[in-house]
Amino acid sequence: MASTAAANASVVEEFHKLAIDHLxxxxxxxxxxxxxxxxxSESTKEEKRRLSLSLGAAIGFTSEHVRGVLAIAVDERLAKDMNPLSTDDSGAENSKANSTDWIGELANQLLGRLKNKLLANGVELALSTPVVVQGTHLRLGAVHRRATRLLFTDAENQAHVWWDAEVDSDLVISESTEEPQSEGEMVLF
Amino acid sequence: MANKKVLVVDDSATVRQQVALALSPAGFDVVEAVDGVQGLKLIETTEELRLVICDVNMPHKNGIEMLSEAKADGKNADLPIVMLTTEGQPALIKKAKEAGACGWIVKPFKADRLVAAAQKLTA
Incomplete structure (x- = not known):
């Protein structure tokens, strides 16, 4: 009994490590x-120079044995810089670019990529549609013990990603031979 | 010669504008829908529609449901529908193909490749 419980706990640990690596x-x-x-970035200095996060998006996901939420938050400038519509062909600012919509799509694309990576481990997530929040000094309070916050930085920017997943101990991690279609790839039937 | 009409269905305004910016200079008129419900309505009411580019995960009616309904009972047999999505799982791609989709693109898309596909599918 004890060894079964230990094995199940090990699967949960293994899944969290896989998911964070993939993410x-x-x-x-x-x-x-x-x-x-x-x-x-794991630097505490980066933590201390925390920028004001003003845009965030969260998407829920579920599968037979895994459920949770992924969230991303950035400052307005980073959202604008990454928005493919922020400038037009001449380099001029595009007034139609919408950072609020864009952060939702960015979260959607991030979770989509994670979903495709987890398929190789036999875990198939179903995604919800994104919820976007806008404010000043955004923070996310973790509901579960397992919530993980990742910080991505360069010299000027910070992107914060939260991953909060609840995993059943009877989850089976397997190897799938089915290759998902890659990002940017186009197939015509 | 009149421009060819393309319907783009996506709940993200950014993606709809990206598609329009890619296709408009190549001679396409882009019509937009925010979800599968509006997309289905526009498929039925837009005259001389030549191509549909459709997201999968959307509120109200997702892209696979929209595709299945648009193609049900042999309707819109000549209308090409291409899925443009973050999803890449083989089972979902197979399901879309069986429902009548003619292509699958995983975001982010390359503008020149989208234009080439649109030209090929509307030739």
Missing amino acids: QAAAIALFSDYGKDLQV
């Missing part, structure tokens, strides 16, 4: 695709 890689690649070389 870090997915976020770095996503930010890079939108022109920002942000890297994972």
Whole structure:
């Protein structure tokens, strides 16, 4: 009995480690695709120079044995810099660019990438649609013990990503041979 | 010659504008819908619609549901529908293909490749 419980706890631990590793890689690649070389930071100095987070988005997800929420928060400038519509072809500012809509789409694309990576581990998440919040000095209070906050930085910017997942101990992590279609890839049938 | 009409269905205004910015200079008129409900309505009411580009995860009616309803009972058989989404799972792609989709693009998309696909599908 004790060994079964230990094995189940080990699966939960393994899933959290996998998810965080995948999430870090997915976020770095996503930010890079939108022109920002942000890297994972564990520095307390970075914490102390915390920028005012003014835009955030959260998306829920669920599967048979995993459920939770992913959230992202950035300052207005970073959201604008990563928005593909922030400037027009001539480099002039585009008044139609909407940072609030964009942060929701960014969260959607981040969770989509994580979902595609977890498919290789036999975990298939179903995603909700994003909820966007706007304010000053945003903070997210973790509901579960397992909530993890990741900080991505460069010299000027910070992006905060929260991952809060509840995992059943009967989750099975397996290897899937099915390759998901990659980001940017187009297939015509 | 009149521009070809393309319907883009996505709950993100940013993505809809990105698609419009890519396709408009190439001679397409882009019509927008914010979810599958509005998308379905526009498929039925827009004259001479040549192509639909549709997200999957949307409120009210998702893209797969919209696709299935648009193609049900042989309707819109000649209208190409391409899915543009963050999703890449093979089972979902297979389901869309079986429901009548003619392509699948995982975001973020490359503008020149989207234009090339739109030109090919509306030729």
